Amino acid sequence: MVTQQLVENLLKTKMDDIPEEVKLHGKKSLYNWMGVAIGAAHHPSVDMVLGLKEDIGSAGQVSVFGRTEKVDILLGSLINGMSSHIFDYDDTHLDTIHHPSGPVAPVVLALGEKMNLTGEQVLHAFILGCEAELRIANAVYPSHYHLGYHITSSTGVFGAAVAAGILLGLDEEQMAWALGIAGTQSFGLREMFGTMTKPFHPGKAAQNGLMAALLAKKNFTSSTEVLEAKRGFANVLAPQHDLSKVNVRWGTDWELLKNAFKPYACGIVLHPSIDACIALGKQAKAEDIERIELTVNPYVLELTGKPTPPTGLAGKFSIYHTGAIAFLEGDAAEAQYADEKVRDPAVVAFREKIKPKVDHSVKEEEVYAKAYLKDDSIIEHTVKYATGSIENPMDDAALERKFNNLVHPIIGAERAEALRGLMYRMEELGQLEELIGLTKAEKIFN
């Protein structure tokens, strides 16, 4: 009944039923997503996947954002979804550590481009796709994540299927099948964190979900009870779950409103520590520091306990590296996670001074930081809500700065500004051609 109810809720929710506040947050989510997707579009891992285009016989149907190549809709969904997660800088639903746009945005934009859809259609499908995946994530978090699943792909595949299904005009039975075909393809191991395979996850979830909806449109049959069945998604992939969360207060509460944007280019669990170390860095010099004690929830250290990250990417999963660069450089953007940075002797030396402590009474979104100085003085700094949280969000100007920092080197300032303008009035666009044209990079500005 849960799956069926979700299908009914999705199909009855038209654009007019969505509050303006939700539409605006949907547009901001897409804008933030586009920034991180374009920003990483020339990463070596993107080159690798794009390098397969001829080998796998992919036709030029849709655009790869931040590039000039065109690929088929499935490969395009994979690449754009992957690109947006490479910097670990995309949006986050903090209740579930889920990154909602990654699996959904590439699908709605690929279909929007290929099928020549309106901005309103694309935004509508995007919002419903995100809402579906986030509610499913609510139902299985935390046991599903703690077991070892990368929840962004494992539940994101539902969001991708829903969004594609809306755009393809699936009927009730087809939408239930699409959820079935998507859900059986749910995947993603947290073991992959720190390798190129992590950002591959949301891209592949986008691709799998899109394929699910395309098949359902052809009347390819599947289970119509994938969420609740005995051998279905929740029972198999989540030791504990509460499926009532999938449909609760549908149309009244909007999970998408809890989607937060990251000021820092790493996992959200490190953001309180970054805020704290930046603050401490303004109050003391590196050479005066004996050690910095960061008291965090045990879970934070479980995710970020790598003491000697070999690459910049691995540095994003290291509280030691991250604390060090935040203190030393006052930021944690892509530049602080370059490969050279994790090998920088000053950073390597300082990360030895970062001493995480775990305490179950500390919440995941908090940190209690204490800098012990060589002169025996102590500086304390407590973060209850990190910058970029729902309680302490990035403002529009900060979001624009983040976007521009990411895309200016690739598409230049003029197109970045024009793209922002179009994305903030997405629902008025009769088609996406101009918007997508602005994302193309003939060359990289440096």
Place this chain on the structure above:
Amino acid sequence: MVTQQLVENLLKTKMDDIPEEVKLHGKKSLYNWMGVAIGAAHHPSVDMVLGLKEDIGSAGQVSVFGRTEKVDILLGSLINGMSSHIFDYDDTHLDTIHHPSGPVAPVVLALGEKMNLTGEQVLHAFILGCEAELRIANAVYPSHYHLGYHITSSTGVFGAAVAAGILLGLDEEQMAWALGIAGTQSFGLREMFGTMTKPFHPGKAAQNGLMAALLAKKNFTSSTEVLEAKRGFANVLAPQHDLSKVNVRWGTDWELLKNAFKPYACGIVLHPSIDACIALGKQAKAEDIERIELTVNPYVLELTGKPTPPTGLAGKFSIYHTGAIAFLEGDAAEAQYADEKVRDPAVVAFREKIKPKVDHSVKEEEVYAKAYLKDDSIIEHTVKYATGSIENPMDDAALERKFNNLVHPIIGAERAEALRGLMYRMEELGQLEELIGLTKAEKIFN
């Protein structure tokens, strides 16, 4: 260490290290697989996926067996892998209820066709791919399957990646990455049994594994410990497991030799009951039967407990329908699982007489059948090893009959015979062009 050891074992095992007996069983496995793949090539679900070819921009790189269309290597792997599992008539590794060829054969044949490889290369990669997935299946069975995973896709993805990796010439690090990229994509819910999404599983596993190897060849990084890591495959997807089974007696024991071929077009767990009901049907008339008691392992009924299957496909998961048609018609081939057959009043009436009983002391491969006649007499029939089991295998003539029954309506008798000849001397073929040419069907013979 388990993953690394598997990689070393795979890369050191050359064709000369493989016993002749294993090579022969590999060829029989491919032959049996080709029969079921061609046999189902015109199923509506194949038409549906092929119907997406233009929508998803797929180039004509490789053949769909039993058809004339060509598609890209990823879509080809999906379709051929799916086709081979549609009739639930493919091979089975009885220790794990795994169907080894489904995820591996389409990949080696697609790469063989596209890269113009020799038959020996293709057979070598096929054998190693099967051996890898079967050993991984051994390590996680039964807890993984009982939890709800369709083990054919969830472990088959490793086999596909290994086979593709061998053909692409991956080095040690790349092969470990390929296993990582494959393993994180492990998927497949048993809830899908009885729908088109079940056969989709091995096809999608083939596709995912092939993509994993293609990416690894480009140096796309991943975990090198996917099997044993804390948040890796075994810990996340199998509540109990024994990873020592992955590499034990490598090169001495060959799991592929335990691969059995099915005489009946349904899941292996029903085969003892079919043998028994066919035997009872030869000894009594339908109208004289009061009831037939089939005492089976509880697991058999868990998989096949559907009392009133609505379609022929669902009938394959019904001990009631299957027992009825075996008794009434003396067979359980595709014809007995036609949609008309599950609606046939005689079959519907007789399935009410099939009374399964569960008993933990009965093994999964056994059945104790008792026919209670209206005249109060009882006929008993016990099956210890069903036809098609390792202990009671199909002989070569039976395998050829099965193949011919499947492919004659599609490619005709002459090409079926020629195809058999080439497949049994696979390792001598300088290239696959002629073999693959024989699988093409310009028309369906009827």
